[in-house]
Amino acid sequence: MSRYINAELKPFKAKAYLNGDFVDVSETDVKGKWAVFFFYPADFTFVCPTELGDLADNYQEFKQMGVEIYSVSTDTHFTHKAWHDSSGTIGKIQFPMIGDPTGTITRNFDVMIEEEGIADRGTFVIDPEGRVQIVEITAGGIGRDAQELLRKVKAAQYVAAHPGEVCPAKWKEGDQTLAPSLDLVGKI
Numbered sequence: 001m002s003r004y005i006n007a008e009l010k011p012f013k014a015k016a017y018l019n020g021d022f023v024d025v026s027e028t029d030v031k032g033k034w035a036v037f038f039f040y041p042a043d044f045t046f047v048c049p050t051e052l053g054d055l056a057d058n059y060q061e062f063k064q065m066g067v068e069i070y071s072v073s074t075d076t077h078f079t080h081k082a083w084h085d086s087s088g089t090i091g092k093i094q095f096p097m098i099g100d101p102t103g104t105i106t107r108n109f110d111v112m113i114e115e116e117g118i119a120d121r122g123t124f125v126i127d128p129e130g131r132v133q134i135v136e137i138t139a140g141g142i143g144r145d146a147q148e149l150l151r152k153v154k155a156a157q158y159v160a161a162h163p164g165e166v167c168p169a170k171w172k173e174g175d176q177t178l179a180p181s182l183d184l185v186g187k188i
Helices: 047-064 077-086 104-108 146-161
Strands: 013-018 021-026 034-039 067-073 097-099 121-126 132-138
Touching: 013 077, 034 047, 034 146, 047 067, 047 146, 077 097, 121 146, 132 146
Parallel strands: 034 067, 067 097
Antiparallel strands: 013 021, 013 097, 034 121, 121 132
């Protein structure tokens, strides 16, 4: 993706591990709803299970907001199953764990660390039209926070539903928004 924000989701086909089954996932499964693509370096590592466990703990709130989470690494769907079966933290996951051993999806989102064959820690929020609305990429040693991601998704959904309004810094659901206008110039 040469430009992230408003970039369209590129076509892909992949296998995922989901609730005891292997399922097919493609871009057509994503369009029409809000989605989070959550890239991480590898299964059976250290920061990754803390992040995925945090997402699992908050998954029902994402679902209530109409958001599906897709975790993605360059591991296979078989490896995801083995990790899910052997780790209490990963065993809580109820969202699709996409295997991307060819790196197609990881490259589509431009988060492949080519020399290592693994993904950066990249988070992408996709709107129902299949366009990227939020991007966060962190260094390998920096874990992400599901509560902050929830806040950002709520803001993205609010802005999408309320054209002409924007969410200021630290906005939380129910807080006042702004309606950019000439009257506000220099007054904030």
